[in-house]
Amino acid sequence: MALLAALLCVSSYISIQLPFSAVPITAQTLVINMIALLLKPKKAGITVGIWILLGLVGLPVFSGGKGGFGMLAGATGGYIIGYLAAAIIISLLKGRKNRIVRHTVSVLIGIPIIYAVGVPWMKVMLGIGWPAALTTGLLPFIAGDVIKCIASVYICKPLYRIVNAADDQVRISARKS
Numbered sequence: 001m002a003l004l005a006a007l008l009c010v011s012s013y014i015s016i017q018l019p020f021s022a023v024p025i026t027a028q029t030l031v032i033n034m035i036a037l038l039l040k041p042k043k044a045g046i047t048v049g050i051w052i053l054l055g056l057v058g059l060p061v062f063s064g065g066k067g068g069f070g071m072l073a074g075a076t077g078g079y080i081i082g083y084l085a086a087a088i089i090i091s092l093l094k095g096r097k098n099r100i101v102r103h104t105v106s107v108l109i110g111i112p113i114i115y116a117v118g119v120p121w122m123k124v125m126l127g128i129g130w131p132a133a134l135t136t137g138l139l140p141f142i143a144g145d146v147i148k149c150i151a152s153v154y155i156c157k158p159l160y161r162i163v164n165a166a167d168d169q170v171r172i173s174a175r176k177s
Contacts, residue, residue, distance in 0.1 A: 001047045004035045008051045009061040017064065021136040022075040022122060026063045029114065029145050032083045033107045033152035036090030038163045044091040048084045055080070078121020082114035089113055098160040100153055107149040115141075 011027035018024065036044050051061055052072070060067045063076065072080055090110035095102050115138050123133035 001039065001043055001050075004031070004038065005047050005050045005054075007031050008035065008048070009054065009059075012061055012063050013065055015064045018136075018140060021140060022126060023079065023118070023137050023141070024063050025141065025144060027148075028063065028083065029111065030148040030152050030155075032087050032114075033090065033110065033149060034156055034159075036087045036110060037094055037103055037107070037152060037156040038159060039091060041088050041091040044087040045084060048087045052080060052084060073125075075122045075125045076118070077125070079114055079118035081121070082117035085117060086110040086113040098157060100157060103153045103156065104150065107152055108146070111145045111149060 008028065008031045011031040014027035016025040032048065035047050039047060055061045055067045055071060056069055058067045062071045062080065071077060087110075090106045093102075093106035093109060095106075119133050119137045122128075122137045123130065126133075128136075
């Protein structure tokens with residue numbers, strides 16, 4: 001969990017600010033998908049929750065190396081909350097087996113959850129209409145997010161066994177203690 005939380009922090013620095021949008025392109029969606037695919041729902045939620053708390057206390061873990069409550073209360077705050085919801089829901093949908101098709105469907109369902117929270121939040125915070133919100137907070141990101149979804153599934157395929165084997169070892173060690 002800690003390694004994935006750290007990876008999420010680092011992914012926030014991989015950020016490209018679009019001149020027409022308050023929302024940057026980041027590697028965060030890739031890592032959110034990875035967290036959801038590798039961890040059980042509770043652990044996925046805790047991992048993303050830790051990242052949010054780190055950002056809220058001011059550590060520079062949000063997109064572009066920013067932090068503080070202002071980020072959550074700002075135009076991109078809905079995406080941050082959407083990450084938490086998506087990580088838990090994707091993790092619930094993925095099932096218990098390492099199946100590429102099911103994982104792909106799960107992450108493709110999860111990305112719209114991020115948009116469903118982020119776009120309306122951005123609309124309200126910026127005081128813009130739906131056409132502007134969709135044009136700046138959704139449409140430019142769809143193709144890249146689909147690519148990140150597919151990449152996350154294939155990155156996690158070999159890691160799934162390793163992470164779950166390590167998790168099993170921790171449980172076995174705890175029982176012996």
